[in-house]
Amino acid sequence: DIQMTQSPASLSASVGDRVTITCRTSQGISNYFAWYQQRPGEVPKLLIYGASTLQSGVPSRFSGRGSGTDFTLTITSLQPEDVATYYCQKYNSAPFTFGPGTKVDIK
Amino acid sequence: EVQLLESGGGLVQPGGSLRLSCAASGFAFSSYAMTWVRQAPGKGLEWVSSISGSGESRYYADSVKGRFTISRERSKNTLYMNSLRAEDTAVYYCARGISGIYYFDYWGQGIQVTVSS
Numbered sequence: 001d002i003q004m005t006q007s008p009a010s011l012s013a014s015v016g017d018r019v020t021i022t023c024r025t026s027q028g029i030s031n032y033f034a035w036y037q038q039r040p041g042e043v044p045k046l047l048i049y050g051a052s053t054l055q056s057g058v059p060s061r062f063s064g065r066g067s068g069t070d071f072t073l074t075i076t077s078l079q080p081e082d083v084a085t086y087y088c089q090k091y092n093s094a095p096f097t098f099g100p101g102t103k104v105d106i107k
Numbered sequence: 108e109v110q111l112l113e114s115g116g117g118l119v120q121p122g123g124s125l126r127l128s129c130a131a132s133g134f135a136f137s138s139y140a141m142t143w144v145r146q147a148p149g150k151g152l153e154w155v156s157s158i159s160g161s162g163e164s165r166y167y168a169d170s171v172k173g174r175f176t177i178s179r180e181r182s183k184n185t186l187y188m189n190s191l192r193a194e195d196t197a198v199y200y201c202a203r204g205i206s207g208i209y210y211f212d213y214w215g216q217g218i219q220v221t222v223s224s
Contacts, residue, residue, distance in 0.1 A: 001169075034210040036152070043200065043214045044144075044152060055212065087152050091209040094166035096142070098152040 002027045006088055006099035012107045019075040021102045023088035028068040032092035035064055035073045038101075039084040047086075048073065080106060109133040111201045111215035118221045123191050129184040129201030129215060137161070140204040141184040142211055143177065145197035145220075155199070156186060157209055166209075171195075191222045 003026040013019050023033070031051035038044045046055045048064035051071055061076045075082055083106055088099035115127045129141065142157040156177040157166045165177055176187040184201060199218050202211035 036211075038152070043216060044211075045214075046210065046212050049210045049212075085151075089152075089154075089210060091204075094157070094209075095168055096154045096157060096166070096209045098144075098154060101151040 001095055002029065002090060002097065004088065004090060004097050004099045006102055008102060009100070010103040010105075012105050013078050014107045015078055015080060017078045019078050019082075019104060021073045021086055021088075021104075023066075023071045023073075023099050025069045025071075025090055029090050029092040031067050032090060033064075033066065033071050034089045034091060035062075036087045036089065036098075037082075037084045038087065039081075044087065075104075078104075078106070109203065109213045111203065111213060113199065113201050113215045113218040116199065116218035116220045118223065119191055120224050121192060121222055123222070125188045125191060125220060127186040127188065127199055127201075127218060127220070129186075131182045131184065131201075131203070134203070136179075136182045140207065140209060141177075141179055142202045142204055142209065143184075143186050144200045144202055144211070144214075145195075146200070146217075147194070147197040150197075153197070157204070158184065159207065188220070191220075193222050196220060196222050 033051040035048040036044045052064045085101045110132045112130045143155040158177045174190045201215040203213040
């Protein structure tokens with residue numbers, strides 16, 4: 001099975017900062033890649049699919065890039081409501097694995 | 108409005124069985140794949156099982172293969188869980204994916220499954 005790594009495991013940043021989270025897969029998966037946000041106590045929410053397509057209703061400060069084995073999620077200006085754990089997911093083929101998550105909070 | 112409502116969770120002894128159901132509404136059910144994702148206490152998301160819109164394709168995580176079975180009918184998605192272990196304790200989410208494409212755009216609120224003696 002394809003292995004997924006995600007970094008950093010956690011980060012603390014100030015409001016307005018640019019934040020970047022990285023996921024890497026052990027084999028190329030084209031752009032079959034998604035990002036999710038899970039705020040504390042809430043249900044996961046789809047942010048990005050196809051590596052870079054923003055899901056409807058998601059603020060434009062979120063963006064995704066990458067193809068093959070390396071993918072990034074960027075928040076251009078961190079807001080208090082962005083405090084959450086962020087997960088990546090591959091969906092090129094089963095198993096449709098999630099990354100271990102990155103916990104983001106405000107400094 | 109898309110709605111996914113899980114039911115059937117609870118407390119079960121190790122080795123026992125449980126059936127989770129997900130009632131779907133607000134969309135053309137047969138056009139969408141359905142999936143179960145779980146989250147153990149304080150842990151990350153773990154994909155468990157998916158079924159295609161037609162029901163012809165079913166996929167399982169290695170951790171549940173041979174113990175869990177996914178099925179669908181009309182507007183309901185079901186996860187049959189057998190030979191339950193303590194490590195199956197988690198909140199189980201039902202989620203929707205575009206048929207044939209397994210990212211998940213709508214999620215249910217989740218239901219607790221606890222395996223303990």
